Amino acid sequence: MILEARNLMYSYSSKREKLVLKNVSASFEEGTFYAVVGASGSGKTTFLSLLAGLDAPVSGQILYHGEDIRKKGLNCHRRHNISLVFQNYNLIDYLTTEENVKLGGRKDVGELLCQVSIPKEDWKRNVLKLSGGQQQRVAIARALASEARVLLADEPTGNLDEETAAEIIELLKRTAHELGKCVIVVTHSKQLAKEADEILEMKEGKLRKQERSCLEVREG
Amino acid sequence: MNLFERAGRSCCRKPVRSLLLLLVVCLISLLFLSGMASRSANIGAKDSTRQAIGAGFLLEYNPVNRSQRIEEASEKISELYEDGQGSYGGVHQEKITVNGSENWSVYTDNSFESLKTEDIEKIAGTKGIADYNITTVPTAVKPADFERIEDADTDQTNDFQGVTLIGNRDMALDANVLSGNVTLKEGRMTTKEDANVCVISEELAEKNGLEVGDRMRFHPLKEEEPVQEAEIVGIYQVQEPMQPYMSGDTFRSENVIFTDLDFPAKAEQDDPLYEKAYFKVADVDDYETVKDSIRKTDMEWEWYDLIDNNGNLDTMASNFNDLEKISNTLLTVVAGAGFVILFLIFIFWIRNRTNEIGILMSIGIAKGKILLQILTETVLIGGLAIALSFLIAPAVSNAAAHYLTGQQEQQAGVQEEMDAGKIATDYQAPELTVTDVETKITPEMLLTDGAAVTGLIAVSTCASSILIFRRKPKDILSEMS
Numbered sequence: 001m002i003l004e005a006r007n008l009m010y011s012y013s014s015k016r017e018k019l020v021l022k023n024v025s026a027s028f029e030e031g032t033f034y035a036v037v038g039a040s041g042s043g044k045t046t047f048l049s050l051l052a053g054l055d056a057p058v059s060g061q062i063l064y065h066g067e068d069i070r071k072k073g074l075n076c077h078r079r080h081n082i083s084l085v086f087q088n089y090n091l092i093d094y095l096t097t098e099e100n101v102k103l104g105g106r107k108d109v110g111e112l113l114c115q116v117s118i119p120k121e122d123w124k125r126n127v128l129k130l131s132g133g134q135q136q137r138v139a140i141a142r143a144l145a146s147e148a149r150v151l152l153a154d155e156p157t158g159n160l161d162e163e164t165a166a167e168i169i170e171l172l173k174r175t176a177h178e179l180g181k182c183v184i185v186v187t188h189s190k191q192l193a194k195e196a197d198e199i200l201e202m203k204e205g206k207l208r209k210q211e212r213s214c215l216e217v218r219e220g
Numbered sequence: 221m222n223l224f225e226r227a228g229r230s231c232c233r234k235p236v237r238s239l240l241l242l243l244v245v246c247l248i249s250l251l252f253l254s255g256m257a258s259r260s261a262n263i264g265a266k267d268s269t270r271q272a273i274g275a276g277f278l279l280e281y282n283p284v285n286r287s288q289r290i291e292e293a294s295e296k297i298s299e300l301y302e303d304g305q306g307s308y309g310g311v312h313q314e315k316i317t318v319n320g321s322e323n324w325s326v327y328t329d330n331s332f333e334s335l336k337t338e339d340i341e342k343i344a345g346t347k348g349i350a351d352y353n354i355t356t357v358p359t360a361v362k363p364a365d366f367e368r369i370e371d372a373d374t375d376q377t378n379d380f381q382g383v384t385l386i387g388n389r390d391m392a393l394d395a396n397v398l399s400g401n402v403t404l405k406e407g408r409m410t411t412k413e414d415a416n417v418c419v420i421s422e423e424l425a426e427k428n429g430l431e432v433g434d435r436m437r438f439h440p441l442k443e444e445e446p447v448q449e450a451e452i453v454g455i456y457q458v459q460e461p462m463q464p465y466m467s468g469d470t471f472r473s474e475n476v477i478f479t480d481l482d483f484p485a486k487a488e489q490d491d492p493l494y495e496k497a498y499f500k501v502a503d504v505d506d507y508e509t510v511k512d513s514i515r516k517t518d519m520e521w522e523w524y525d526l527i528d529n530n531g532n533l534d535t536m537a538s539n540f541n542d543l544e545k546i547s548n549t550l551l552t553v554v555a556g557a558g559f560v561i562l563f564l565i566f567i568f569w570i571r572n573r574t575n576e577i578g579i580l581m582s583i584g585i586a587k588g589k590i591l592l593q594i595l596t597e598t599v600l601i602g603g604l605a606i607a608l609s610f611l612i613a614p615a616v617s618n619a620a621a622h623y624l625t626g627q628q629e630q631q632a633g634v635q636e637e638m639d640a641g642k643i644a645t646d647y648q649a650p651e652l653t654v655t656d657v658e659t660k661i662t663p664e665m666l667l668t669d670g671a672a673v674t675g676l677i678a679v680s681t682c683a684s685s686i687l688i689f690r691r692k693p694k695d696i697l698s699e700m701s
Contacts, residue, residue, distance in 0.1 A: 054582065055694040078693075079584025086697070090579045094233040095226075102221045103583055126233075146583070 001066075002182050003028040003051060003150055005207075008060035010046055020046050021057070022205040030149055033176035034184045035196030037210070042202040044186040045154055051184065052084055052152050053077035064150075083143035087155035089135040091127045097138050098123045104145025116141045116171060133164035140171055144179070151175055153185040157192055169195050223589050227596035237569065238601050244565060245605035248558040249673045250616050253609060255554060256665045257617035259547035275504045277514060278395075278527040279335065279343065279497040285522050294326055330491035333357075339519045340497045346517060348510035350502035353393035357495040358384045358465040358476070359484035364437035364447045366428040369421075369474040379468035380441055383424075383475040385484040391419065393498050394478065395529075396462060402478075407432040407454030414480040419454035423474040431455075436477075438487040448487045450479060498529060558676055566684035570594070577688055578696035587689050595681050602677045606670050613661050 010021040020043040028034060038044045049055045050062060053074035062069045069077040078084075083104065091100045097118060101109040113123055116137040122130055127138055136156060143151050153172065157165035169192050176183040176197070185192060193199050201210040231238050293311035298304045304324075305314045310332025316325045335354070344352040362382040370376065388394045391409035396402040405422050418436060425431065432452050439447045461473035469475060485492035501510050514526060570577075573594070580590050688696070 049694045049697075052582070054697060055692055075584055075586050077584075078582065084582050086582075090575070090582065090697075092226075092576055092579055094230050095221075099221060099229070103580075142583075 001027045002030050002064065003184075004061075004063040004066075005047070005051065006061045006063060008047070008050060008057045008062070010043070010050065010055075010057050019058075019205055021050075024060070024205070024207045026200060026207055028150070028182050028184060030182045031176060031180045032182060033173055033195070033197045034182070034200060035193040035198070036184065036186045036200045036202060036207075037188070037193050038202035040188075043205050044202045047202060047207065048152055048154055048184070048186045051150075052082050081148050082150045082152055083146040083148040085136070085139050085143050085151065085153035085156050087158040089132075089139045089159075091135055091138060091142075093126075093128050095127060096124050097127050097130065100127050100138055101141045101145050104142040105147060106145040109141065109145055112141045112144055113138075115144070117167075133160055133167065136160060136164075136168055137171065140168070140175070144175060148181075150182045150184065153183070155187055155189075156185060157187070157189050162191070165189065165191065223585075223593040224596060227593045227600065230593075231597050231600055237572075238597075241565065241569070241598065241601045242605045242608070244561060245602045245673060245677065246609045248554060248561070248676070249606045249609035249669055250613055251554040252551065252558075252669045252672060253613040253661060253665060254617040254619075255547050255551040256668065257613070257661055259544055259551065260662070260665065261660065275507055276393075276498055276500040276529045277343075277511065278529040279340065279499070280495070280525050280527065281333075281335065282523060282525045289332075289523065290326060290328065293332075330485075330493040333493055334491065335494040335497055335524075336519075337494070339517075339524070340494070342517050342519055343497070343499055343514055346499075346510065346513045348502055348506050348513060349499045351390065351393065351500045353391075353498045353500075354387075354389040354481055354494050355394060355496050355498070356385070356387035356481065356484045357493045358386050358471060359488050359493070360441055360470050361385055361438040361484070361487045362441055364439050366424075366430065366436055368469065369423050369427060369472065370469050371472070374469060376469060380470040382441055382470045383438075383477055384465065384471050385418075385438070385477050385479050385487060387479045387481045387484040387492075389481045391478050393500060395496075395498070396458075398498075401459050401462065402456050403459075405455045405457045407452070409454055410478060410480045412481070414453070416448070416450045416483060416486075417453045417480050418450040418483065419456050419478040420452055421474045421476065422455050422457045424477070425452075425455045440487065440489045443489075446489065448483070450477075450483055555672070555676070558673075559680060562676060562680035563684055566598070566680050567687065570681075570684050570688050574688060574696060574699060578693065578699075581693040582697060591682070591685050591689065594685065595678060598677050598681050599674060602674060606673055609669075610661075610666055617661060 004025075004027040006025050008021050008024040009019055011019050024043075024047060036044050036047065046055070050057050053062070053069050056070065056074065064077060064081050069081070084090075092103070095103070097113065098109055101112060106112070110123075113120075118130075118134060118137060118141070122134065127135060130138065136159075140151075140153075140156070143153075151172070156172065157168050160168060172183050172185060173195055175181050185196065187193055199210040200207050289309075290311055293308045294313055296308045297306045297311070297313045300306060300308065303315070307313075310329050311326065312329065313324060313326050316323050337354075340352065340354060343349065360380045360382045362380075368383050386394070388410055389412045391397060391411070394402070397409070404419075407419070409419060410417050420430065420436070430436070430452055432454060434452050435449050436452060437447050437449050439445060456478070458473060462476055464471040464473070482492065499514070501507050511526075511528075515521070577590055580593075581587065
């Protein structure tokens, strides 16, 4: 088990009047592709933020290799343990494709850019000049450039057309299965969820494992 | 990619943003430098002018103590003389009968009223006194062989029908000359080596057809004899008429004749009457020290008033002080406005970079390092702007100084118009106006400017960054999405 959420409680106000997450627990393994699904406002993104160390729970713990992430600091957790991919790509506008990927921490990023199918002529271009799909691939390459063993993605295909979304899903699957990383994706996309090894559903602030068949039945 | 590489790329690849900051910082730095250069030029000019004009002390009798001294002398006379009539220390007491009733008459002579020569010489010997002058009281005598200037419309019944003699040990140190009101038109002034010489007004010279080298004759007011003769060594002119000592044409400005120190007593046939003494300070920077030393001189200080005689200095300095005040105000306004402008620019700058800050935080870069990157960028651009301002500062600071002195000159002109036609006082200001100040940018100024502007940038950046950095990464990322 690489990452574990234990009894997480979260509220937007300090008074705990309305809990967004109610005693949420989950564990995640390396080499597995997880999808977290749920209705809007169910707390999926909040859950991902807590796993990423972008915020701290009201109570409960996030454990990385069995150690509370607050022990070494949330900043250290974000720097070394996890990498993030967002719906709106979040690339730095004054850097080139190559330089954005280098932010992940690796100096030689050519191989990564090839892996995510970015043509060589685009490596030195300003990243904002690439298409949406290409920008998301660059964001994934930046995440892969990190030494982190956990990749967290928030609606990575939300802004993409079906064909490009399929390419991104494939890329995330390969990241989990070929690179052996733990990939956790928060999504509304059934297409993406279907491809996940495990599906977790967030409902009324609680997280529960969902069988693939349920998803297929609902879809049916 | 480290923060310095990111900072460099951010500066180069966001040219509009960088250029805007460069121009603003350059402008602030320029204004700072101009203010400092003008201020420094004013201080420099003020210091050199202070030395050139000089300053000193005036010694006069204390009028309050005079009455006390007369009373003491009167008591002494009563002790010394059985009938209470007699003289002591220049005070004379006698019994007079008016309309059958006896009264006491007490009067003084010049030996009582005159400043004591030994006291003057004691002060003159104080360390730090460069030179001194003694001036006699304006002494009325009658012209023996020339005509004085008269106002035909004025009733001369109660006038002495004479002219005024003012004796000086060194005329160049006379109050009227020091103030710049009396200047030579021809010849020279009287000096301590002179005897039986005088300097007359241009009006008196013109009326009597007198020239330098001619001689003039005087006799006492009450008698025709003896007649004393003085050689004219100079002819003076005045900017404003000198204030008359008393009413009547005897004391009118044109009838004032400056002589050597001893001549008035000779012409009046009386003891000399020294009214005031002036002591010139060698170095005006030592003014207060010299004053303390003088005060320690062993003499009857309760008899005297030691008056600061730096009126010219103050008047001249006020001209510079106004410029210095303007420069100081400019510096304060630039500092305050600079901070506000930079703060607002950086708030705008940082808010536009919320996205970038969020991304960097999400990949685990510490807030301190992100702030350091932004600081590096601003200092980099600021450094360039400061360097640029150094190049153009000499021209701009000269223009600023010219503008400030122009304004000051204009103001002085207005003041002069307002003062026109007034009677000259003893210590009237000379006509010295600052017409220009030469500015110079020194390495110290560049260092101060560099440090101040860099500090301003750093404080503004940090202050505006607080607004973003106090928020949680999740909140910043939520705002982005």
